[in-house]
Amino acid sequence: MALLRTVDRPLDGPWDMIVTEPGACTGPEDLTNLAGFIPAPVPGTAAGALRAAGRWSDRAPTPLHGSDIWYRTQIEGRGHEILRFEGLATLCEVWLDAELLLASRSMFLAHELAVDLEGRHTLALAFRSLAQDLARPHKRGRWRPQLATPGSLRHARTTLLGFMPGWCPSVDAVGPYRPITRRGEGAKPGEIDLRASVEDGTGILSLGLRLPEAGGPVTLRCDGRETVLAETAPGRFEGRLELPGIALWWPHTHGEPRLHAVTVAAGGETFDLGRVGFRTITQTRPFAEGLSLAVNGVPVFCRGACWTPPDLVGLPGDRAAYAPSLSLAVEAGMTMIRVGGTMLYEAKAFHDLCDELGLLVWQDLMLANFDYPTDDPAFRSALRTEIAQLLDRLQASPSLCVVGGGSEVEQQAAMLGFPESVWRARAVEAMVREAAAEIRPDLVVVPNSPSGGDLPFSTDAGVTHYYGVGAYCRPFADARRAEVRFASECLAFANVPEPVSLAEAGLTDPRDPAWALGVPRDRGADWDFEGVRDHYVGALYGVDPESLRRDDPERYLTLGRSAVAEVMEATVSEWRRAGSVTAGGLVWLYRDLAPGAGWGVIDVTGRPKSAWYALKRAFRPVQALLTDEGLNGLHAHLLNETADPIEAHVTLAFTTAAGKVAAKGERSLTLAPRATVALSSAALLGRFFDATAAYRFGPAAHDLAHLRLTRADGTVLAEAFHHLAGRDATPREIGLSAALVDDGDLVALRIAAERYALGVHVVLDGEGRPSDNWFPLAPGSERRLAFTGTGERPSGTVRAVNGSEVVRF
Template identity: 50%
Template sequence: MARLHAVSGRSVTPLSTGWELCVTEPGGTPAGDWLPAPVPGTVAQALREAGLYRLGDPLPLHDRDVWYRTRLTGDGPCTLRFHGLATVAEVWLDGERILSSASMFQRHDVPVTLHGVHALRIVFRALNPVLRAQKGRGRWPVRLAEPAGLRAVRTTLLGHMPGWCPPVPAVGPWRPVELITEDGPLRVRSADMRAMLEGRDGRLSLTLAAEWTGSAPPPGWLEVGEMRAPLRWTGPGELRGAVRLPEVAPWWPHSHGRPALHPVRAVVGDERVDLGSTGFRRIEREPGEGFALRVNGERIFCRGACWSSPDIVALPGTRDAYAPWLELARQAGMTMLRVPGIATYEADAFFDLCDEMGILVWQDFMFANFDYPADEAFFDVARREAAQFLDRVQAAPSLAVLCGGSEAEQQAAMLGLPRERWSQPLFDTVLREETERGRPDVPYVTNSPTGGPLPFAADAGVTHYYGVGAYLRPLEDARRANVRFASECLAFANMPEAGALPGVPAVHDPRWKARVPRDPGAPWDFEDVRDHYLRMLYGGDPMVLRYEDPDRYARLSRAVTGEVMEAVFAEWRRVGSLCAGGLVWMFQDVWPGAGWGVVGSGGVPKAAWHALRRAFRPVQILLTDEGVNGLAIHLLNETAEPVEAVLTLTALRRGEVPVLRAERAVTLPPRSAQAIPASSLPNRFMDLTGAYRFGPPAHDAVVAALSDPGAGAPMAEAFHFPQGGRMERADLGLGARVERSAEGWSLILSSRRLARSVHIEDDAFRAEADWFHLPPGGERRVRLVPRHPGAAVPDGEIHALNGLDPTRYRGVA
């Protein structure tokens, strides 16, 4: 049902205090010490808080039973609501079993009658005996997750995927436990709310399954913002109404407009039902062989990343847990996050924040890789799971794509099974039907990837693109593969900042290598992939560099994955590209180290995050090498307003001397993309790409910039290096001064020569923008963000990959 944020006469009491847990042998009764336990929370979280567990140590909870206990007080009939019990659980009230559950993804409502103080216990049964008892085998083996019995058990694969994820067991009441009592005349059982954008008008319909316990039920009203319409009793226990909002402010992704939300309420007599907020938008899948989304009639280039968890130990679901991560996604210009089928369904607060921030959500149902049971009992479990999830997010405008699951079709195809065995009724029928019933306004995709002659074909449907990446293809493959939509792409072992894994030397230490992601069974890992592109872009032997200059190796490693990502997204966003989106694997790391995440597990952005922030700008300039046709300049404006700017093109010799400079005033119409030959700007020929090879190159860098004609500050910059990424190290004349204002500390940077991958190292502050190229002759202001509340005065160094020595800076208190 749609979330009932508040109902007159309904009291919702979180049962979140006074819980204790005890670990026992399977089938045993608690006899040992009881530990304080957070609820909602997990056993691993409780043990961590007690100092009994840390990531990396085995925690064999799947061979144990875990008991939780607390006391609750009540008087009269009420409902115990369990939002999520991981995974095989029984609930006992005063020694009587009142619930058995075998899915961590289902909510349970249990009616009870209380009189005074009662003992509530939950036992989470050992999972391994359940898995060993599973009968039947899938049609193919799965190496991603183990053991194979997971195919028939509804639990997360997080913690079961060796090669990139620590073995953290998801056990416990991971979602809230509540006590619900009702004493008002209006008893609301469920709410069905549908928000639609019809032309330029909004329309919202509401059906309340409700009872009026008084005499004659009074009339009702449906209120959306300042608009209202009657709610009528259409039969016993049902209220219906609809309201139209002329010229409504629509909901947009933050890149394209304002994510407008409108409060919704129902009023029946003196009783009020708060239904939260919703937005009016229209999401459609474009017809054709590819995959593209239109939002409110506008084609959206969806860019972002795949989500894991804010904390793989606690699996939190609160607004405070999500907000810092989602704010980093928004700051990076990400317009879409994908919750993959290996993870969990996130809590309501996740969707509330995505609604508010204008971040689209690609939501997999929690199925991945396996050949799932094809019997009605399993289908019924899947239907209830999907229906409950869709009910609680039915008003979320951020929900943009629903997907049956991850890599099941790909797994079957890559193992050489016949084509007719790639599909499963779970994805083709069961989940499709639930999507059409619960969110008919959201496009459904059977699997990620899917479409084309092979599920993972890049030039049709939805792909997982690792041509540039794990398959070690050259950067040109990003164009050659004709990617239409990459719901996963560009996985690298993204190097964190220094000290992110305390006490563990980077690269060579076994403790470091244990946290480098790898595909199970592969004779390589994703640091090998990163080294391949380090050699390709910067030259030299990464192994020799690690031996002789490990500090420089680390800096190049941080920079290279971001440079690759920028180059790929420039190809995909350029004018003429058919690509409609790319989601990087992944957004955040699940533990400290060189993981796939572009943000470390502690919430600190890596160099790749800063690169994506540049690549994802809604007002953007791109440079692409078009061979003998020269350099193309692509100007993008995704916003609803025209942009007046000055386009500047500069060619530099030795990164310092301008041998060509041209500029032009340009207008970027709303929601537009245009390509300009760079050769059309100057009044003379210059071989900007080195395509013609007429003698030695006259320059080694080309800088294109879009600048505000008033302030002169660059909105966006793009760089092209005709001789590739290899760089000569020199004295750059890199300067820095510290300024303090009411908003905080800033650095003012300048350079005599073009500085490559400028980065700021400061123990107390991090740079809001980092790992950027700095052209000569101007200044750039970079805001400093405190790393902790005690950060007082900036004191650090400025580095550049092509510089000889760092530049020191220090603020004055």
């Protein structure tokens, strides 16, 4: 077999770039005498190039949409070639020497241009002023959203990032942010239609392609098996390869995300068509009753977060940029990432990594909040092409499971009082369904996020953006009362980064006016998401956050980190319990867009926050949960999402904070694959015990319930806690201790406490992180933590929210 043939070559320069006044240069010839060009990596953005040249400030981003920005490079060759532009942000002219080849008005469309090269040429890209285009007269929409400004953005096919004051820095996305490549015409297969499906347990690989210069039989190969494609028209080949017993693709929590290489051999050459995964995605109930997904026939509780680009300035699209964040998502037990309509389509490397890592992807169209002009034929045509290109680019990606019509378009109109005939986005939904049926019939289509009920944001239908617990400051019980079916957004707080990140950003004091710049708020609201976090600090710990912020800012931040962790775990536990109607919850957001206490569960540097650690515990595929069922006592919920049975032991202990045992029950059991077991406290104890103090027979004999799930060999799988009388965060002596111990070839941190420890947290002296943080510790118990990214013998401190000790190790 010949080596796999690579025919696309990056056109990566060297490129240079210059910023000019709008209209200062009508064509490349006007650039000849201009000074001030700087090197500009491609793919990349103008902001990224300015940053690399030392001409960019994160605190005061340079406005770019008001200027023209020119890129140029030299290209050499002879003969007919195809130039491919994967993404040009946003109003872009492509010039070859003095000839205008393309004028693009969308950063979301790819373009291919045929050129005849005759030696050395100048390729120039002119990114025209978007601000000037938005300022010209446009037809106004029926409503004007609060999210983004100006209203004329409804006509532009560009990201809303940079246009959303209150929660996103004003970083203007301009430039060739996706790859530019060149290839000889007819040098590789084209018009590829590659589909992987499963029928009665057999993998089916279908392929159609154009290969005019095949020079003989065209053979499709996968998993060590092959078939010869039929020539259905001159240069067009089609066929189907059946693969009985093929290993299926699973989310990483439920199995192995198996991928299989696909190649085509013809004329002594072999072409790489990438890798595919075989899986099915189905809905387990009608959408009106709530989105609920099954992978390969197994229901999956979809948990994860809403994605943000790893670097808002440079908008990188390579594996190195995506891998750290996506790896942390896997480590946290996330099963789904949603790319919402306020962001941008991520590069293929993002989806390739999600395929490899076993992360489901919910992909929205880049439509959000506006009344888009779908009655305009030109807009509709461009949007149809955009949808088709998206699905074609991801035609074989097994991680892609949901495609949505955008974010909060229906909600925005409905909340302004419009009737369903206005707020229902039927035109976009029809376009998505039509394209999916043709290109990706295996996908689930969601009309909009949220949508599905009498109102698009009804919590008990379709998909919702649930902020009852969170922005609306509802009690924990609302997470059950709201009967959330699927929260495609939820649990937004101003999450406080760890001290090292705050120190690097110069944001160590929440009383500093600069602190507020990193706190997100909805435009037009008289409250922000720090106030939301403070509400739960007060509700959980019985303190006045404002006084604490003024008098003890360090303690204020500590309780803020701890409260978010508690709220995240409690809400997800409610949704994952046996009998819950909730089939998914995606936290808003995954990563911060700027330094400070943003929505992200990971900060702008990529370091996990307390919320990430809480979600890592809440999202475990093998899990133990406790829920308060009132007069029915506490219920223990034991979950095993894996494909293997687990011989386990469960213990439920009721103790005082000092560790005095009031009641204790335990049982050995087998957790079957994909199973959930619910046991009442009465069943575990074998007798009546007022586990929730619901019967009011006198003072409660306990303060704390502790559920522990272990393997038969004693390995702890999961723990859960129930606080009968709330969470007392008053610092006191709790007998906290910590020491480094040798754990095989590694060094671990052993942490123990004599009394109940609330919000145990580790602060390292240098870089790195512990395997867990901001966790509770039962009285008389211990934990061993591993480290990532530290030296051989890390050092730091251990504290507990309710402990007076500061323990060095």
